[in-house]
Structure formats: structure tokens, C-alpha cells
Amino acid sequence: MLITCPYCGPRDVIEFTYQGDGNRERPDPASQNFEAWNAYVYDRLNPAGDHNEIWQHSGGCRAHLRVVRNTLTHEISSVAFVRGDHGSAARRKAEDKP
Amino acid sequence: MMAEYSAFSLLANALKGNKDWKPAWRKPDPKASYDVIIIGGGGHGLATAYYLAKEHGITNVAVLEKGWLGSGNVGRNTTAVRSNYLLPANTRFYEHSMKMWEGLSHELNYNVMFSQRGCLNLAHTPAQFDDYARRGNAMRHLGVDAELMTPAQIKRLIPALDFSSDARFPVVGGLMQRRAGTARHDAVAWGYARGADRRGVDIIENCEVTGFLRDGDRVTGVTTSRGDIRAKKVAVAVAGSTGRVMRLAGIETMPIESHVLQAFVTESLKPFIDTVVTFGMGHFYMSQSDKGGLVYGGDIDGYNSYAQRGNLPIVDEVMSEMLALFPGLARVRMLRSWGGVCDMSMDGSPIITTGPLPGMYLNCGWCYGGFKATPASGWTFAWTIAKDEPHDFNAPFTLDRFHRGLVIDDKGQGANPRLH
């Protein structure tokens, strides 16, 4: 399996570490909504088909990537920096603050 | 009535040119309704059907199998049977299974070839040896056999292990469970199928469940590729496909990820090792089949997959670990590899429970330890279905234990399924 790291280019899966389901939303740190915490820690979508998941290019640039990969065929339809999507948006938001 | 299997029946049939053997199980069409439907014609589903009929007198049962019977993990595993767990809930459950294995061939009148040739966990550092001692003592305090072995004893048992001075990870000892061993995996599925069929259970192959019939929340049956079938109780035993089947019931998330595990076999060899052996400084296990092939495997590939096929990194890793233990095998050849899809749960332990919907019963989350559990899994699941409550043996294996923090985490890896 090859994952095309946006920084390093196409690399063998051996260079990457799987970090699982990318759909999970971490609750607000101070949240006492235990259902949300439990869902975040323990519950997985685990679809048979396209799966939004996080991989770290641990044997390369060490960036975390958001990968959409089909769990039936292993076909990868998109790869992007995690920071590149909500990451940079969140940072911009933080920077906007006075 | 089908004939009993015995040396005598073999001889008698041989004299008649083997013309009179009957199918091991019937191939009925599904009826419109049953008392219990079991989704999944693998080892666990078939064992559940067998014990429902035998222990609880519930014979109006159908087992629905999407493909051919036993096409899932019961026919894809590396056949090890053991009860050498650390945590009491696991040890008790797997020891119950072990005891059932010890009588299974007679129970089923089918030789499942359970061979108690032992399972040896190799330790490579004193700290690891102490860890194994903790586990072995935990077993002994629950009445399960375990013993520690010295390097000299291990060398006598497995002379082909690398005991040279330049071994990267020298063997400093091991934990042996003598009653552990291997069994003929397919025979387990076939034996349970034949046993269940003889008690009136309908085993229906090529029957894919496409949805659940509901009355409000309650599950009242299934829709299948061979028509709708109603049932008072619907049991799910589809490890590897749990996510897919539960989604049909509207349950979107589960404490499970599906991962592919590869297994390997070499060409047939004359007897090379007698026991199941595991490597302590990586993830590698091996035994030798009666046919002579070395059967072995290692870690899961490590990403969600339903593909029943793996990739090369794990192949290379497993072979490297194999040669670290057995440097004489470099010229032996890997004959076949295959992949199975495992339900990797969030604590590495299974789920056998009522629910999560009314009328539904769930058996899943076996990671890659499901084969050895087959008898106890079927037995406790049948109990749970028949009595609508778990037996003591499976009471800890609930679905809500994760949220409640009552995890059964033998490896201590936390909510990271790829590490269990």
C-alpha cells in the first residue's frame, strides 16, 4: 500500500503509523459530557468502504495525515495534512484573537 | 439418522466402496420463522446452535451463512488453543473452553484433532520472565496448569531454537502450558455443523442477511438474500463483519475496529517442533500441523480493513522474527499466506451479551483469539440466548464495560485496538 504524503511524496505504508478513525471529535477538555467522551475514546464507525482516518508519517516528516481509504479495496482517494484542514483554520482563529 | 463415525463405520463403508456416506449436514431451504436465528455460520455461530439444541432443547434454530460454512476466521486461524491469560475474567473463560476442548471430539463424534502439545511463551529478559511468572501464577491460582521452564529444558524440547551466544534476544526461560495445543480448524466448524444438524438445526449456506425486521426497537427477524425470516430471537456471531451487520440494525458505532491478520504456512516438513511457541521480543507464534507445515503468524497489518488480504511489511516482519528464533529455517519456504478480518475490540477481550437491541444477542470482538474460544463462546452464548442473561463465565464481557471503565485489558494497551 502506498500513501502519498503531501510533503514527502508516495511512500510505502511501512513508513506510516496508523492513528485510527479520523471522524472522532474530542469533546471540549472541560466537558463533563461523559457520553461524548466515551464515544470519542471507545466508539468507532469502522465502515466497510471509504474511511476517514489519521496516519502519521512516522518514518518521514512525522506529520499527521487525514487519509480517505476504502477498507474493502485499500484504495486511497485523498490525503491531506490534518493541520492543513481544520488545523490551520483553528490556528488562524487563534491568531485572530487580539 | 446419520451414521456414527468410528473405525468400524470407516471399515464397513470402505468395504462398500465408500458409496453410502451421507452429507455431514443437510442443505435445507429457510423456513418462514424460527425460535432463534443465528447470523454467521462460523465456529461460534455453529457452536451456539449446537449448544442451544443440546443444552437448552431449543432446536427450532437456523444458522444463516453468507458464503460457505466456516468461510470466516474458523478456517483462517493458526489453530492454537490455550488458556494462558493474565486477567481472571479471561483465564476463567478460556479455561472453561479448554476443558470443553478436551472432550470435544467425543462430544461431537468428530475428530477435531485437539492435540495437547503445549504452548511455550519464550522470555528473553529477566523482567519478561517475571512477567510470565505473574501470568503463570495467576493461572495456577485459578486451577489452570502452568509451569516455568529453564533454557536447558527449552533446549531439550525445541533444539532448533537459537541458543547461540550471538542470539540478539537470548532465551532466558519460558512459560509453558502443557494442556494447550492445536486443533484442526475446519473440523471444528464441520463437527459443530454436523452435531447441530443432527439435533434439528437448519444450517443455511449462501444466505446473506441484508437487514433486520423490526417492531419498534425490537428485532423480529431478518431480511436475507433468500427471503425474510422471522424469529423470536436473533443472535449475531459474525466476528470480522460485526460493524457491517450491526449497521444494518441501525447501530452506527461499536467499540470495535476491523483489522486484517495474515497467517502463513510453510511446505510440509518432517516433525520440527512439537509445541506452539511464541516469541517474547516481537509478535510471532508458530506450531506444526499434522501434515507437517509450519503454521505461523504475527501482528495484524494495523489499519482498518475488510479485505481479507494483507501487505508486505507484516510478511517481512513475521519472517524476520521467525528466523531470529529458528535460523535453520532460512531455506525452508513459505507456501501460502492468507488474511482474515478480526474484530479488534478496545480492550482486547470479547463481547458476549444480550442486546444491544431487544430481541438481539451479540457475540463479537474476538480480536485474534476467537478460535480457542469456540466451545465456550458457543456454550455461553447459547446460555445467554436461552436464559436472557449471561452465564458467570461471560458476565464480564459486556458491551457497556468500556464506558463504565470495567475493561479487561490483558495487554494493558488501553483503547487502541491495533495494539491488542
Added chain:
Amino acid sequence: MSPRRTDTGGRIDRLKTIRFTFDGVAYTGHAGDTLASALLAKGVTLFGRSFKYHRPRGLLTAGVEEPNALVTVLKGEVREPNIPATMVEIHDGLVAISQNRFPSLAWDVNAVNQLGGKILSAGFYYKTFMGPVIGPLKGTRFWMFCEHFIRRAAGLGSAGSAKDPARYERMNAFCDVLVVGSGPAGLMAAKAAADQGARVMLADLEPRFGGSTNWSGETIDGAPAAEWARRTVTQLQGRDNVRLLPRTTVWGYYDNNTLAALERVSDHKEQPAKGEPRHRYWAIRARSVVLATGAFERPLVFPGNDRPGVMLAHAAERYVNEFGVLSGERIALFTNNDSAYRAAVALKKAGAAIVAIADVRSELSAEMRKLATEAEAEVLAGHAVVATEGGKAVSGIKVQRFDMLTGALTGDERSIHADCLLMSGGWSPTIHLASQAGAKAEWNAARQAFLPPKPTQQWPTQQWIGAGAFTGSFSTAEAIAEGRAAGLAAAGGTSTPAALPTVEALPGDPDPAPVFEIRAKGKSFVDFQHDVTAEDVRLAHREGFVSVEHLKRYTTLGMATDQGKSSNVPGLAIMAEALSKPIPEVGTTRFRPPFAPVSIGSLAAERFGDLKPERLTPMHDWHLANGATMYSAGLWYRPMIYGLSGETIEQAYVREAKATRESAGIVDVSTLGKIAVQGPDAATFLDRVYTNMFSTLAVGKARYGLMLREDGFAFDDGTTWRLGEQDFLMTTTTANAGKVMQHLEYFLDVIWPELKVHVTSVTDEWAGAAIGGPKARQILAACVTDTAVDNATLPFMGIVRGEIAGVPVMICRLSFSGEMAFEVYSGAGHGTHVWEALIETGKPFGLVTYGLEALGTMRIEKGHVTGAEIDGRTTARDLHLDWMLSKKKPFIGSAMMDREGLIASDRLELVGLIALDNRPLNGGAHIVEALDEANPHGSIGHITACCYSPALGKHIALALVEGGKARHGTRAHVSDPLRNRFGPVEIVSNHFYDPEGTRMHG
């Protein structure tokens, strides 16, 4: 001795004689011979014994699909079992032996198994060997007794335990077009792609490229086909953009066009050249793949079809045309298709008599009749072979009139004298790689074969183009056309090519008659190696094992070393007939890697003998030179003790620990994980990562921190030093360094991308030495310059920078041993220099070096936790670290740490134990309230670490015990049935020694 060498022809060099032995007998052959061809030329027809019945077997094939002729190749003590003789190239000094026979190949006692034939039918072992239900052989014992003998009778060759001295290597390769198979289709594809400028790799499992051109006897562009192939290969060889891989089996087709191949680099040589590996494992990433893997000929199933001397027709053609070996003098053929006629002509030309061609078809084309005439063969149209005669070699055959439509045999049997019978049951395309790539094969009724599917049905991550016999196009002319088209397409070329090479070939219809089995009296073999007969297939049907996978698993059809390359389709056909269903409805097997068996050495490659890296601290050599006994901890090596001569391990660590508490000791702590945490938000980040506060930590101070996992369980601990406002140095446990790093990176990248923090692993950049004891400060004062180390300058948990022996160091006053102690960090390159300076300075003060054992002893005395206690299942509360759980802020794990399972009263808690019988305790021993040595039960916990405590003069331990804290002051027992150690203990606080910490604060 009927087979013999011809005078001319073939790839062998008759001028070069090669000497080798088989079963101890010396033979000669020629360069270019395989073991099979060389032995066949010497009249050897018996090569092996079958798996179950130990029947004598000869060569069935000439190639990789050989099921019968398996040998073990010996290189001194090192054994290579189960190698087809057809794949062994002979070289001087080759030693091969036959297998699965006792005492000899010719006389095998296990051949007695044949007498039990009907009893030993498919699946017989499922029905018996269960033994009595009571008595000494109840349970699994009877089976295990029988199994003992079954295992010895089963198996083929033997593996050795001597370490293989050979080297294996792995290559990663990238190309535009990988062409698998070098027959006419593969050669054309490679050439066409190379002409387009594509980077091409061409692999073939045979030593010589050309595939069927080596033996077809055809003509291409006016030259013998083999010569045409040679010319084409020469052209390819000269090009920079082409890599040729002979002796290379492409065995695996993985995701994203990653293909795995095995190159047998030096097996065919007496000695590998300098630096040459035995095998090379290629991982090839190909932009596109051309599969030109040809087809396998199928045997026919009839009684006696396994007798040595019965061979596939094309195999005999290969032996004569490629190796110059005639497989017999009086040869008969039995076929359901036209391809066998070509073999008859070739063998006739080479000097054999073709005694008969039995063809199941009653209607034969004029062209075939003409070929038969050319071969001077009697044609028996509408006939079938119903038996073979002879002992360990064919001496004759019996034929009978056969009706293809009904399968009926009529008329009298006729005996024909023959010393070799060639059979052809049609051809099966070699679709294994396509099948691995996810393609589902399609049955083609005309070809009576499974063909690869259309490209539209391929998996998205594997894209290949097929050509030649692989696609069911069996003629050379078609192969050439398809090969070029495939090569062009694979290279993305569009140019209209010049004229194709012209082929002169014998005529022949590619479609066989749909006949697979002749049902007559006697054993008819489907799977030769595993002794699966047609009757076994029918028995499987009778018992309901009718799906293709059940058939395989119940009868073991196709599970042998050849993986059913020749037996799968005949087996399916017989099952289909029993079911009265068309063949495709029985199903097809999905082929799995590898295509052919692969040496395990090649897969381990460079990691064979070198599984994992060794991590050494900067002071490693010093430790070795100064008497340290090293301990392997994960990948690291650390000193366990620095033993004096005659000392036991316990004496050594007791001395080291005692000296440390009395004067001073020094230990190498370089293995601790070290992570630089830097940036404007570093303090905020650490507040979220650790359970306690770090933003309040003053610059120049350190603090002990605890991390939890998201699920609320304890994860790791260590001290973190604030070197600057935005600059922290985090230390982690040795074992968790990598995990913690990944954990931090995940949160920074995925969860809190808004935090401006950078983390860098600096474990290997720093050397660390911990020096502790009442005299530690004096020693430091004596060698540290540029800073004072007094209590005011360097208070507890303070950090200073200074110099030791001219090298900058960073010193933090913190203590694991419980003594007044300091960690001295220097650049890794200066580690030994600083270490030696400290030791030199310390000598007059009585400074000792101590190892892991003394370190462990002192930490147990102090009751500090390590990985044995933070084992992934314990909580902060279990370890009495709840004082570290800040209530002022959320942190990783804070939301989940109070769930019911994590605060239950019966959880295991950390305690101390003192052995009341004054005997050593064991790690991993359990704790019970009431001792029962005979029947241990009622465990309430276990020992995580233990030692003899020189400070207390007692054997003590740390333990995790149910409701531990409440048991302080009570008695319990250690129960260690594994090591037969039982005895009373007192449960105490885990802080055995100096619980107030006066020594380290002092």
C-alpha cells in the same frame, strides 16, 4: 533405461560435464541441465514418494508446477527441503537427496499405506482416532498417540537447525512497466514498452528467457523461435531503461501495484561470487504491470495416471527440445486436445517411436491426422487410456473405446507396449497473480479454462494488462500481437507500430474436448502430491463438501507444495459433474501469495541474523571495559551490575546500593527518553499533557510529572525541566520514550493545532549520569566549574549549567535513589569524558558505579513506580499518585479517570511487602490471604518488583494488592507455585526507606 540424451539440440552445453550426486549416487550432466533433465537423461524415472500412500512417483512436469519430484538440496549441514528437481540447476558438487521415504526411495515401508486405500479416503481422520471415552486413553490421549505416528509418516523433507550461512538481500525497485514472463508475449511487451522509453523490468522464473520459444520448435521471422527470443533479449540487454531478471519468480501482487519477487541469484553456482547473496527479494513498485505468465498444461484423470513415466505432453517436449533428453523410446500419448500432436512430432523427430496417440475425440481434424502420420503414430480416435502397467516405471498402457458425450467405455481393452505415456488435458492460464490482485476469474467454455477477467473488473489499486496464453490466446502469433499491444498500452504509447514478427507454427485448435476424467477401475489421481483421487472428490460430494473451498479443505486437493497448479481445474470438473452443474457454479479458488514457495531467508533479507538495532549509551564501551554485566532492556543494553570477581549478582548490587547510601554512587541514565518541548505555548501544552501543573514551574526548576491516557489510566512519568520561559526538557521512562513522543505529536498536530509548540526527540543527543549519596554534592563541587552546587544555588529540583573537565553540563538536583542526588547531562559525544571525570573525582570519596539492580533496589526501598507498576492497567490512585491530579485544570484523561471501574474499592493498589521468613521473594509471585500450597487459590495481588534491601536488612517487594492501603500492617502470604516459594509477608507502605525524604532534601 529407456530415456536418453539426444545428440543435438537444447540449451545444454554437451561439452561441459557437471558432476553431482542424488541419493549418494554420483551422476554427470551438462551445463544447462536441471536436476530433473540430468537424471532423466541417465534413465532415472523414480524421483519421489507421494504424501499419503507413499506411491512411487516420477516427473510429471518440467517446471515450477512439479508436484512429484521434490528433493532436498544439502549444503553441508544446511538443508533446503522440498525443491522441485525441475527447478534445480545442476552445478559441480550439488548434493540432492530424495524425501519422504524409508529406508530408500525404491523400497519405502510406508507404501503399505496403499493397502488401506479405501479406508484412508478423503477426510477419514475426522471419523476415527477418537479413542475411548473412559480409561487411560480417554480425552485427547488416544488421538495424540495416533498423531505421533501420523506426524512421522506425514511431512516431506526435513528442515535443519544449523544456521544458514548464506546472505539474503532485499531490493526496492521502481519501474514504469513490469513484465512478468518472458515468452513471446512478455518479450514483445518488454520491447514495445522499452521502445517508448519506459523504464522496464522483465522477470522470468526460468534461467533462460524465451518461455515456450525454448521448446516449441516454431519459427519466428524465419529463424528458430529460440533464436528470435535470444536476439530480442540481446536487444533489451543493451538498453539503459531495461532491467532483466532471470531466475526471478514474481510471487506476490500487493496493493498499489507493489509486486514481490524472488531472484535465485547463486543457487545455480557452486559458490556465490564475492558479495553475492543467495537470494534477492525484490519489492517492485510498478506504474503498470504486464502479465504474460503463460499457461499450465493439465493432466488427465484416469487409473494409473501417476505411474513414473506418465508425464505431461509439453514436459516431454521441453525435455527433448530444451534439454536434449528423450523421456522414452516407445512413447504413447493420451489427449483431449491438439497440442499433444506437436509433442508427438517433436519426439519422433528426436528419435523416439510414437506408438499411439489416444484421443478422446472421435472426430479429428485432417491437420491432426497429418501430424500423427508425420509422427508415424497410430491414431486411436475416440479412445481413452484406462490403465497403465508396470511397477515403478511404465511398461505399457491399456486403451479402450470411449464415448466423449456419455463417458462410456466400450469394447475390449487393448494393451500397448510403451515406456512413456504423455498426457494432455488442455491448458489453464496462469492467472495466479491476477487473482491475488483481486480479479475474479471467468470460465471460458470453449477453452475449458478460467481466464482472467476484463480490466474493468480489476481492483482499483492494482492495474495490469494481460497478454498471450495468460489471456487464453494460446498461439504464438496471438501472443506476439497481444504482447506488443500490452507493452505499448502499459507504457502509455500510441504510435502505430511496424509489422509484427511472422510466426510459422504447427496448426492446432486451442479448444480441448471437455473431458477431464476417464472413469475406469483403479485409482485415478487428481492431486498427485497429496494423493487425492477422483473417488475422493466424489466422496466429498456425497458428504456435502461441495463448495470449492470445502472440497479443497476436506480432501486437501490443491493444498500441496504445487498449490494445485495442475490439479485444481480437473478437481472442479469432477465435482461439477457430480453436482450436475457447470464448472463455474462450483466456484473458483482465490489464489493467494505466494505464486510459488518463497525462501523465508529472502523475506527476512538483511534482518536475518540482525533482527533489531542495538541501542548503546555513550558510555557503553566504558561499562564493558569496567566489568559491567550488561542487561538487555528493550533495544537498549544497560549495566546490570559491576561485579567484582567472585561476587554473586546479589552481593554485587547490595554492595553497590550500600556504598551509594553510605558515600556515593553513579549510574548511567542516558537511556531515559528526552523530549525538547519548546514554543510560546509549551507550558500550556504541558499543563494539558501532565496531570499536574507545569505553567507554574519556575525557570531553572524541574518537576516530577505524571501522564494519563485518554481513557484515564496511568501512562508514563518522569521529570520535566524548565530551561527557559518557552523551553522545557521532558524526560520519559526508557520503555515509553517513543510512545510518549508519538502521543505528544498526535495532540499537537491533530487535537490542538493552535498551540505553538514544537517537540523534538533528543534522547540520543544527551548523555546522562545520576550521581547520588551523602557525598555526591562534595564530588560535584570538586569537579564542576562555572557554577556553585550548594543548596542555595542548586536546591532540590533546581537546575544549573556549568562545566566538568572543560565540557558544558546541565545539572538537575533530583533523586530516584532517595539520596541527595544529581543528574548530570552533557552532549552525547562528551558523555564518557564527563563520566570518567566524575568517577576520577569521586574516587577519594568512595564513589561506586552501580547498575540496574542497585538502581532497582534503591527505588524499591523508596517505593517509586516504574513500568512494572505503570503497566497500562493501573490508575494514579492505584499508585497513590492522586496528589498529582490537579483539580485546577482539565488534562488528558481527566474526564475519564473517575469512571466506576477506575475507582472501584477492590482495585489493586501499590503496597510494600516484607518477607517474614527472611527468604528472597520472586517477581511475579502472587499474594494470598490464606496459604494453600497444594491447591493455590484466592490471589489478591502480585509482586511487581523485589530485592534484598541493604538499608532495611530484609527481603522486600513492591506489590499490587486488592484494597492495598487498607491492609497496611496486616499479614498475608506469597504464593508462587511456579517456583515453589510460599511464605508469610507483612503488607506495609510502599515507602520503606526515609519516607519523609530527609536524605534527598538534606
